[in-house]
Each structure stands twice: as C-alpha cells, then as structure tokens.
Amino acid sequence: MEHNPAIEMRGITKRFGQVVANDSIDLTIRRGEIMALLGENGSGKTTLMNMLSGIYQPDGGEICKDGNPIYIHSPREAFGYGIGMIHQHYKLIEVFTAAENIILGLNEEKMDLKQTASKVREICSRYGFDIDPDQKVYDMSVSQKQTVEIVKVLYRGADILILDEPTAVLTPQETQKLFRVLRNMKEDGKAIVIITHKLHEVMEVSDKVAVLRKGKYIGTVNTSETNPQALTDMMVGHAVSLNIDRPKYDAPKKKLIVENLTCVDDEGVKKLDSVSFTAYTGEILGVAGISGSGQKELLEAITGLYSVKSGSVRFIGDDGQEIELVGKTPMKIRQTGVGMAFVPEDRLGMGLVGSMGMTGNMLLRSWKAGKGALVRRKEPEALAGRILEELEVVTPGVDYPVRRLSGGNVQKVLVGREISSEPAVLMTAYAVRGLDINTSYTIYNLLTEQKMKGVAVIYVGEDLDVLLELADRIVVLCGGQVAGIADARTATKEEIGLMMTQFSAKEEE
Amino acid sequence: MMSTEARTPMVRLAKRSDMSPRMIWCIRFGSILIALLLGCIPILLTGSNPIAAYEVIVAGSLSRPIYIRQTIRIAIPLLGCALAIAPCFKMRFWNIGAEGQITMGAVFASYFALFWVNRIPHVPLLIVMGIASAIAGGIWALIPAFFKAKWNTNETLFTLMMNYIAIGIVAWLQGGPWEGRKGSQLIPMFNDAARLPEVFRVNCGWIIVLVLAVLMHIYMNKTKQGYEIAVIGDSVNTARYAGMNVGWIMMRTMFISGAISGLVGFIIVSGANYTLYKGVANGVGFTSITVAWLSQLNSFAMIAISMVLAILEKGANTLQTRMQIPASIADIITGILLFCMLSSEFFINYRLIFRRKDEKGKEADA
Numbered sequence: 001m002e003h004n005p006a007i008e009m010r011g012i013t014k015r016f017g018q019v020v021a022n023d024s025i026d027l028t029i030r031r032g033e034i035m036a037l038l039g040e041n042g043s044g045k046t047t048l049m050n051m052l053s054g055i056y057q058p059d060g061g062e063i064c065k066d067g068n069p070i071y072i073h074s075p076r077e078a079f080g081y082g083i084g085m086i087h088q089h090y091k092l093i094e095v096f097t098a099a100e101n102i103i104l105g106l107n108e109e110k111m112d113l114k115q116t117a118s119k120v121r122e123i124c125s126r127y128g129f130d131i132d133p134d135q136k137v138y139d140m141s142v143s144q145k146q147t148v149e150i151v152k153v154l155y156r157g158a159d160i161l162i163l164d165e166p167t168a169v170l171t172p173q174e175t176q177k178l179f180r181v182l183r184n185m186k187e188d189g190k191a192i193v194i195i196t197h198k199l200h201e202v203m204e205v206s207d208k209v210a211v212l213r214k215g216k217y218i219g220t221v222n223t224s225e226t227n228p229q230a231l232t233d234m235m236v237g238h239a240v241s242l243n244i245d246r247p248k249y250d251a252p253k254k255k256l257i258v259e260n261l262t263c264v265d266d267e268g269v270k271k272l273d274s275v276s277f278t279a280y281t282g283e284i285l286g287v288a289g290i291s292g293s294g295q296k297e298l299l300e301a302i303t304g305l306y307s308v309k310s311g312s313v314r315f316i317g318d319d320g321q322e323i324e325l326v327g328k329t330p331m332k333i334r335q336t337g338v339g340m341a342f343v344p345e346d347r348l349g350m351g352l353v354g355s356m357g358m359t360g361n362m363l364l365r366s367w368k369a370g371k372g373a374l375v376r377r378k379e380p381e382a383l384a385g386r387i388l389e390e391l392e393v394v395t396p397g398v399d400y401p402v403r404r405l406s407g408g409n410v411q412k413v414l415v416g417r418e419i420s421s422e423p424a425v426l427m428t429a430y431a432v433r434g435l436d437i438n439t440s441y442t443i444y445n446l447l448t449e450q451k452m453k454g455v456a457v458i459y460v461g462e463d464l465d466v467l468l469e470l471a472d473r474i475v476v477l478c479g480g481q482v483a484g485i486a487d488a489r490t491a492t493k494e495e496i497g498l499m500m501t502q503f504s505a506k507e508e509e
Numbered sequence: 510m511m512s513t514e515a516r517t518p519m520v521r522l523a524k525r526s527d528m529s530p531r532m533i534w535c536i537r538f539g540s541i542l543i544a545l546l547l548g549c550i551p552i553l554l555t556g557s558n559p560i561a562a563y564e565v566i567v568a569g570s571l572s573r574p575i576y577i578r579q580t581i582r583i584a585i586p587l588l589g590c591a592l593a594i595a596p597c598f599k600m601r602f603w604n605i606g607a608e609g610q611i612t613m614g615a616v617f618a619s620y621f622a623l624f625w626v627n628r629i630p631h632v633p634l635l636i637v638m639g640i641a642s643a644i645a646g647g648i649w650a651l652i653p654a655f656f657k658a659k660w661n662t663n664e665t666l667f668t669l670m671m672n673y674i675a676i677g678i679v680a681w682l683q684g685g686p687w688e689g690r691k692g693s694q695l696i697p698m699f700n701d702a703a704r705l706p707e708v709f710r711v712n713c714g715w716i717i718v719l720v721l722a723v724l725m726h727i728y729m730n731k732t733k734q735g736y737e738i739a740v741i742g743d744s745v746n747t748a749r750y751a752g753m754n755v756g757w758i759m760m761r762t763m764f765i766s767g768a769i770s771g772l773v774g775f776i777i778v779s780g781a782n783y784t785l786y787k788g789v790a791n792g793v794g795f796t797s798i799t800v801a802w803l804s805q806l807n808s809f810a811m812i813a814i815s816m817v818l819a820i821l822e823k824g825a826n827t828l829q830t831r832m833q834i835p836a837s838i839a840d841i842i843t844g845i846l847l848f849c850m851l852s853s854e855f856f857i858n859y860r861l862i863f864r865r866k867d868e869k870g871k872e873a874d875a
Binding site: 331334346373 | 731735737739740749
C-alpha cells in the first residue's frame with residue numbers, strides 16, 4: 001500500500017564553500033508514514049532537512065509539495081506549508097510556560113492564553129502527549145521540553161514533522177513514549193521524518209528508511225524488508241582504497257596507559273564509562289565512534305582539560321617511569337615533562353587564537369618560556385616562518401590573523417605547531433574535517449611521519465575508510481564505553497560499524 | 510534555475526576578507542566627520558548656527574592657555590580610567606564599575622589626607638595616599654572578579670552594583686564620621702600637604718597618566734600577562750588549552766584595572782577637588798568606556814580621544830554661556846560620535862552586495 005507523497009525533493013544540492021553537503025538528492029516523504037533518514041555524521045541528513053524547514057536554501061534542485069513546486073525562504077514560510085522541524089537543541093524560553101512558548105512568534109489578532117491552553121490540551125489528548133500547558137519550561141524534564149517543541153509545531157498546523165535525532169537525549173522509557181506518539185500521529189495521516197543513526201530505533205519505529213552517505217542519496221528501502229546488517233552496508237558503503245601509506249614501526253613500547261577512565265559532565269551524565277586502552281610508540285591508534293560517544297571528553301581528560309571522576313591515565317617516560325596525569329592541570333602536565341601535543345576538534349575555539357597571526361599562535365605553547373615579564377617573540381616567529389615554508393601555509397604573512405585563513409591553512413598552523421613541540425604523544429580530533437583531499441593527505445603523511453619517529457599517535461576520526469588505512473589499531477567507542485579494540489589491518493568496515501552502535505542496540509533487548 | 514536568483518535578497522552582507530590599514534583609518538576618520546555633520550542637527554534645532562557653535566567649542570577649550578589647562582584637567586581622569594578599563598575589555602570582562610573603583614580609591618586617599626596629614630611629610634604622604642587608593646580600588650574590583658572566577662556570576666551587573674555601594678559609603682562618610690562642620694554634610698578641604706603639586710600649572714596627574722599610557726601599551730603588547738589577557742579575550746577555551754589559569758588571570762587583571770582606577774580617584778581628590786564628596790567620580794568611570802572603545806583599546810589613541818571628549822565638554826560649557834545652547838549638547842555629540850565610530854567597524858568588517866539589475870529583471874520574468 002503506497003501512501004500519498006507529501007514532499008518530493010528532486011536533485012537537491014547544497015554546498016558550503018568547497019564542501020558539498022548534499023549532492024543531487026531525491027527524496028520522497030509520504031503521508032501516513034514514518035520515514036527514518038539514516039546516515040553517519042556528516043552525511044548531510046540535517047542539512048537536507050534544514051532546507052525543508054527553511055533554514056537553508058538549496059543551491060540547486062527543487063522541492064514539491066503535493067506536486068507543486070515550492071520555495072521555502074524561512075522557517076515561518078515552512079510552517080505555512082505545514083512543515084515543522086524539531087531541532088536537536090530546543091529553542092524554548094525557560095521562564096515562559098508551555099502555552100506561552102507555543103504561541104510565541106505567532107501573530108495572532110488576540111493573545112488568548114486560555115484558548116491556547118485548551119487547544120494544547122486537545123492536541124495532547126489526541127496524540128497522547130503528557131504536558132501541562134501552564135507549567136514553566138524551567139521546571140520541565142528534557143523529554144517534556146521536547147514534547148513542548150512537538151506540540152508547538154502541531155499547534156501551528158504542521159502535517160509534515162521532522163525530528164532531528166529526537167532520542168539522543170531521552171531515556172529508553174521516554175523513547176518508547178515518543179514512539180507511541182509518533183505512531184499515533186502517523187495514524188492521523190501526518191508525514192513524519194526522524195533523523196537518526198541508531199539502527200535499532202530505525203527498525204522499531206519506521207516504515208521506510210532513506211540512507212544518505214557522504215552527501216549522496218543511497219536509496220530508500222521498506223523497513224520490513226531490511227535488516228541492520230544491510231542498513232549498515234548502505235550507511236558505511238564498501239571500503240574504498242585510499243592508498244594511505246602505513247609502514248610498520250619496529251619496536252613499539254607502551255607510552256600511555258588509560259585505565260577505567262570515567263568522566264561525568266555538569267549534569268551528571270556519564271561521558272566516559274571506565275575506558276581502558278594502551279597507546280604504543282610508533283603506532284597510530286584510531287578512535288572510532290558516532291560523534292558524541294565520548295571522543296572529545298577522552299582527549300580532554302587525558303590532557304587535563306576535562307575533570308576525571310575516577311580511573312587513571314599514566315604516561316611512561318623514556319626511563320620507564322610512570323607519571324600519573326589525572327588530577328594535574330594542563331600546565332602542570334607540561335611542566336612535569338610529559339611531551340603531549342593535542343590538536344583539538346574546535347581549531348579556532350580551542351587550539352588557536354583566531355585574532356592573532358601565526359607568530360602569536362606559536363606563542364601559545366611557549367609564552368611562559370624564559371625569565372622575566374616580557375614575552376619572547378623571536379623563536380615563535382622563526383618557528384612560524386618554518387611552518388609556513390614546510391607545510392606551504394598560504395597566508396599574507398606570519399602576523400595575518402589566522403581566523404581569516406582557509407580551513408586547511410588553519411589546520412596546518414595548528415598541526416605544525418603541535419608537531420614542532422616534538423611530542424611523545426600526539427592526539428588529534430577530526431584532524432581532516434572540512435579539508436580538501438590534498439591537505440588531508442598532507443595531514444595523514446605528517447601523522448605517519450610522527451609515528452615512524454616513535455610517537456604514540458591517537459587519531460580520532462569519523463571516516464572509517466581512513467581509519468582502516470591509516471591507523472594500526474582502532475578503539476571503538478560507543479556511548480562512552482569501549483565497544484572493542486580492533487586490528488585495523490584485518491578489521492572490516494562492517495565490523496567497526498556494528499561495534500559503533502552495539503551498546504544502544506543491547507539496551508533495547 | 511531561475512528560482513535561485515529570484516531568491517537572492519535585495520542587499521546581502523558579505524564578510525570582507527581584507528582591507529588595508531590605511532583604508533580602515535580612512536573609514537574611521539570619515540565616520541568622525543559624519544558624526545560632526547550629524548551633530549549639526551541638534552545644534553540647528555536649538556536655533557543656532559552649527560559652524561559658529563563648533564567654533565565656540567574649539568575656542569572655548571583651546572584658545573587661551575587657561576582654557577587649555579582646564580581642558581587637560583578634564584582629560585586626565587578620562588585617560589587614566591580608560592587605561593584602567595582597557596585590559597578588562599581586551600579580556601572581554603565587562604568592567605563597568607570604574608566609577609566605584611575611583612570612588613573607593615578616593616576614599617582611602619582621603620583617609621590619609623584627612624587624618625595623617627600632620628604625621629607624615631608632604632611627598633611621603635602623597636605616596637602613601639597613592640598606594641592606599643590603588644589597593645582600595647584594586648580590592649573593590651577584585652570582589653566581582655572573584656565571584657566571576659568562582660561561580661561565574663555576571664560581571665556587568667556585579668561591577669555596576671558595586672558603584673552604588675561605593676557612592677553610598679561616601680554619602681555616609683559625608684554626613685557621618687568625616688563630616689566637617691556639624692550639619693554641613695561636607696568633608697573638610699585637604700591641607701596643602703595632601704594636595705598634588707602642579708607642573709606647568711596643571712596638577713601633576715597628567716604626568717602620571719601619560720606614564721601610565723606608555724606602561725599600559727608595553728603591558729598589553731609586550732608582556733606575558735598582556736598575552737594571556739589577549740588570549741582569554743579571544744577564547745577562554747584556547748586559554749585553558751594553553752594551560753592558563755583563567756580565573757586567576759581574571760582576578761589579577763581586575764585588580765590591576767581597579768588599582769589604576771583607584772589611582773585616578775586619588776588624582777581627582779588630591780589634584781582637582783581637594784576634598785571628597787559622593788559625586789567624586791562624576792561619570793568618569795562611564796565616559797572612559799567611550800574613550801576606551803573609540804580608541805580600540807589602543808593606549809596612545811586614548812590620549813587623543815580623551816582630549817577630544819574633554820574639548821567637547823569644556824567647549825560645551827562655553828557654548829552654554831555664550832550662545833545659550835545647553836551644555837548637554839556635548840553629551841549628544843559624544844553619543845553620535847560613538848555611534849558613528851562603532852558603525853564604521855561594521856563597514857570595515859562587512860560589505861554590502863546589492864542585487865544586480867539583470868537579476869531583478871529575471872525575477873520579474875519569473
């Protein structure tokens with residue numbers, strides 16, 4: 001039984017600078033169906049849906065609603081077409097009640113909160129939501145806030161609902177509740193899209209699955225006719241040969257031992273759950289996982305930037321002595337003589353000072369050097385010049401603000417500085433994100449060069465093809481836990497892909 | 510494909526990749542001219558000739574040595590306080606509590622001026638007053654910084670509220686323990702020994718603030734601490750990544766800032782007012798924010814800008830007596846100046862792209 005198409009997207013293309021986020025995508029969304037939009041991080045799911053909800057405009061292609069082409073310039077216009085999106089980050093005013101939030105931004109003739117509240121109650125009872133229109137948002141749980149967002153969209157008359165990773169913040173029980181509501185809405189003839197990368201949820205709630213991979217549309221299948229393995233294959237694709245050189249280092253030695261590392265964030269959520277692994281000299285240790293599985297916290301905990309609840313991180317010096325890093329500040333770790341370099345994910349927000357030039361950024365590592373109150377600029381300036389030449393950084397000069405450089409050049413400055421400190425451990429997070437092919441290979445080569453010098457390299461990556469060719473071993477994180485450690489020379493992409501989603505699937509059983 | 514063009518808005522903003530420093534200064538200078546032109550409007554509204562009014566402003570503030578000295582007297586605290594605020598603003602720590610820090614500095618300087626004047630000789634007394642005022646201002650600034658570092662309180666509100674506490678303390682001293690003649694609600698005038706000596710017939714505060722300007726320039730651009738401040742201002746996370754103790758640096762910087770403001774308080778009571786009253790800071794702590802912003806936190810530009818604002822203020826007083834134009838016209842022009850200078854930054858960073866004509870035609874076709 002085929003339902004009526006509500007939205008048809010044809011040949012939708014969206015570029016951000018050099019990056020093609022969506023490459024000529026065709027997608028049909030039908031009424032009375034729940035469609036799961038599946039794909040790895042960076043595959044373009046959210047971008048595609050943002051074009052439906054009026055946040056972005058496509059660079060090419062067309063969108064049809066009920067067969068007629070439409071142009072959506074703003075979220076308000078999207079509402080006009082009955083399209084509503086529930087974003088990952090809720091956009092609610094904390095000090096307002098649910099009802100106040102729901103009518104916020106609506107230009108109604110008269111603001112009648114009582115009437116709103118009764119209409120909200122009507123929507124709630126129709127689909128089985130559970131919120132009190134007069135409750136203040138700051139008193140609500142995450143799941144209730146999400147409900148307000150959904151009701152807000154329904155109140156505006158949306159019959160095409162897009163939910164961006166709705167279950168990411170929910171407990172299993174809350175997830176079940178949400179799914180019940182989604183099914184009710186489906187019965188009511190609404191078209192529903194959920195963006196997700198959790199396979200078991202796809203299998204449970206959706207009728208159809210559309211898969212995106214690296215900005216391309218792979219295909220749509222009926223959920224009843226597929227299985228997680230087949231979907232994983234579609235999602236990660238078949239291994240591509242990248243021809244990254246992977247020489248073997250002769251005498252690996254233990255360099256960094258992470259043991260039962262557990263970290264908790266401000267809200268008490270476990271970000272890392274007794275993570276253990278060992279990094280060796282002359283090895284690139286890959287870290288794989290869906291984004292938000294604890295990669296960021298792991299690297300920041302090792303460098304002393306994220307507070308550790310329990311566990312230990314020990315650095316093994318050249319003399320074989322173990323140095324405990326947990327409990328030390330970044331400055332203390334450096335002063336202890338632990339040679340650690342870190343290329344963080346947020347290059348300009350954490351690794352560099354955007355408003356300063358290359359010289360000022362080289363200083364970031366050595367600004368304390370020397371006695372006295374004055375900074376020494378000579379050496380950093382020479383270093384900046386060296387990096388500029390060796391890595392072929394394109395910049396008008398060493399004092400030109402790095403914020404204004406292109407992404408690739410920014411990364412060269414950052415990686416160049418970190419490598420120049422001759423570290424014993426080099427950690428990188430998403431080192432090639434947003435970079436073009438050539439710069440990516442420059443980075444791969446630099447990392448391999450470091451590895452052959454006997455550095456223990458930890459490479460957090462998102463592209464499994466690259467991880468499998470670049471790394472020697474791969475630690476797979478899932479929900480803050482180590483799902484497994486694989487030998488990158490023998491492991492397959494599918495094995496890693498399944499490990500990445502392993503725990504969330506287990507919880508359901 | 511036509512649809513894509515039709516969707517291009519009338520005017521778009523695009524980030525400018527680069528602009529030569531000369532061009533940037535041309536735009537800034539142009540914005541000052543525009544501000545002066547716009548300033549003609551309120552003058553015209555009062556029924557006067559703007560050119561004559563500007564002439565009176567300049568003549569009233571610079572035409573005679575005595576006017577120049579009076580103008581400089583206004584500029585001294587403005588410059589000193591702008592220098593104090595600069596490191597905080599560089600760090601993106603919005604210290605709008607200079608008013609209170611000046612006041613507390615003035616209180617402690619006054620304490621020694623009133624009660625130790627017979628026990629300490631002239632020069633040492635002035636030095637003690639200076640040190641006391643700096644420490645008092647520093648501690649007054651340290652309090653909000655401590656709370657910010659420890660519990661991430663909002664420094665803007667906190668520093669602002671501290672102003673009123675400081676002013677309240679002076680009001681209490683004025684009517685209570687330090688009151689001179691009973692019922693006068695006034696604190697007695699300082700003895701000569703507690704007054705700053707004059708150099709070229711202006712209190713030597715001008716030397717102090719000029720030296721401070723040079724020192725602040727070096728501090729911000731050449732020292733490790735200045736570097737730390739710049740990094741924190743750009744990104745707190747980068748500062749933490751580099752191993753900086755952000756909370757500690759915030760407190761230290763605020764102490765230095767408050768200390769300079771306190772010193773300005775000392776210069777005001779000991780060099781100009783020779784007494785303490787609750788309006789001692791007289792808005793300097795706020796006007797200096799304008800000075801600091803207009804000069805892009807550049808120490809030497811602050812010297813010029815504080816003079817410009819002093820000329821406006823002094824000249825406007827003359828304007829009032831000669832042309833019956835309210836002196837508050839100076840505040841209006843200062844406001845317009847600030848507005849124009851800040852908007853010029855927008856044009857330095859962005860350019861406007863207007864939709865091309867032919868695209869418009871296409872839209873009509875569609």
